[in-house]
Amino acid sequence: MVQIGLINAYSTLNLGDAAIYSAFRKLLPQGDLVACVRDKHPDPTLGIDFRSQRPNDCSAYISVGGDIFNNSREWLVTKAFLQNLAELRRNPRHTILFGQSIPRSCHGLSFLLLSQCLLRLPAVCVRDSESHQRLSQAGVEARLSYDTAFVLESSVPAVQKAHAILSQKGIDQAKAAVLSVRGFDSMYSHSNDQFVERMSHLCLSLQHNGYQPLILIQSRAYGADNDLDVAQSIQSAAPGTEIFDPFLEDRSVPSWQLAMALFTLVDLVIAVRFHTAVLSLAAGRVPFHLHYSNKGRDLCKRLELPGCDLIQFNPISDLSAIMATSGRTFNPSPIREQVSRDFRWCLDQLPGRLMDDTIAGGKA
Numbered sequence: 001m002v003q004i005g006l007i008n009a010y011s012t013l014n015l016g017d018a019a020i021y022s023a024f025r026k027l028l029p030q031g032d033l034v035a036c037v038r039d040k041h042p043d044p045t046l047g048i049d050f051r052s053q054r055p056n057d058c059s060a061y062i063s064v065g066g067d068i069f070n071n072s073r074e075w076l077v078t079k080a081f082l083q084n085l086a087e088l089r090r091n092p093r094h095t096i097l098f099g100q101s102i103p104r105s106c107h108g109l110s111f112l113l114l115s116q117c118l119l120r121l122p123a124v125c126v127r128d129s130e131s132h133q134r135l136s137q138a139g140v141e142a143r144l145s146y147d148t149a150f151v152l153e154s155s156v157p158a159v160q161k162a163h164a165i166l167s168q169k170g171i172d173q174a175k176a177a178v179l180s181v182r183g184f185d186s187m188y189s190h191s192n193d194q195f196v197e198r199m200s201h202l203c204l205s206l207q208h209n210g211y212q213p214l215i216l217i218q219s220r221a222y223g224a225d226n227d228l229d230v231a232q233s234i235q236s237a238a239p240g241t242e243i244f245d246p247f248l249e250d251r252s253v254p255s256w257q258l259a260m261a262l263f264t265l266v267d268l269v270i271a272v273r274f275h276t277a278v279l280s281l282a283a284g285r286v287p288f289h290l291h292y293s294n295k296g297r298d299l300c301k302r303l304e305l306p307g308c309d310l311i312q313f314n315p316i317s318d319l320s321a322i323m324a325t326s327g328r329t330f331n332p333s334p335i336r337e338q339v340s341r342d343f344r345w346c347l348d349q350l351p352g353r354l355m356d357d358t359i360a361g362g363k364a
Helices: 014-025 079-089 109-118 130-136 158-170 193-206 228-237 255-265 274-282 294-303 319-323 333-348
Strands: 003-007 032-035 062-063 096-101 125-126 142-144 176-180 211-214 242-244 266-273 289-290 307-308
Touching: 014 255, 014 274, 032 096, 032 109, 062 079, 079 125, 079 228, 109 130, 125 130, 130 142, 130 294, 130 319, 142 333, 158 255, 158 274, 176 193, 176 255, 193 228, 193 255, 193 319, 211 228, 228 242, 266 274, 266 319, 274 294, 289 294, 294 307
Parallel strands: 003 032, 003 062, 062 096, 096 125, 125 142, 176 211, 176 266, 211 242, 266 289, 289 307
Antiparallel strands: none
């Protein structure tokens, strides 16, 4: 069995990242996928062999982290950023980058160093137009696709579990409105207090219109990438708001799959986080996307999704547009097929034909 290293992996406690890992498991059904994440106890349901040390001695490597090239020290370069670049440099001839974004915090010297690394790789495929344009201008022959998690689907056990959780909370799924949230640290221009205030007003307005607001905890990872404190602050300011935490102790289904199941059951999905939008679309539901970065802005533009920039969001004037998305469906098949084709193309750029048997079951 061919061993493939998923490099620049982050955490299974962010269901967006967890979904990406499971997506590569689906795309590479015959491969031995290994990775190293920050978690003490990584999610065992994702189909990945998580190890305590970075992958080495693999036949191929895939850089998989979403916004892993964030560089929080403007005009300088952080140690974490250099460590991520080092992963790309270890075996560049056998390394590809797939489904990532280049965040705006990566510019100047950090972007120059990243571009030089990517020029040495046989294939680079990003998920948003801005990253594609920046890399193309830097001379990197990048391919434009969509997020890797688009290849995923929910399951009957996940739907049953989500339905049971809603029933336990006494929530009528036909009047449920799911929204994702996040905390904002110094890397973002958004005010955390203003965000909590606006989302609290939204939850109260939804209740006034007969909806049950339900905050999805998309991440229980590290620092500002843990949604629980923000969710509880909103819940305190908007009594009656419920919280849905997909990171179950029994781990009977993956967190991302439980979230996808939830999206199929409820009436409204309001996506602040990018992967809430992606997984909602992959589940066949149109979300209202309150984007705060280039990846979300690009997703809205390319797929003509309802939504707006988070900084412009008004919970009163935008409520009617949110409610207009009630029950709207989406066909994810064309995007799912494109992601599979783009991934196959990237693998074909690796030397030799080592990957043919590994992807035999993952062709579109």
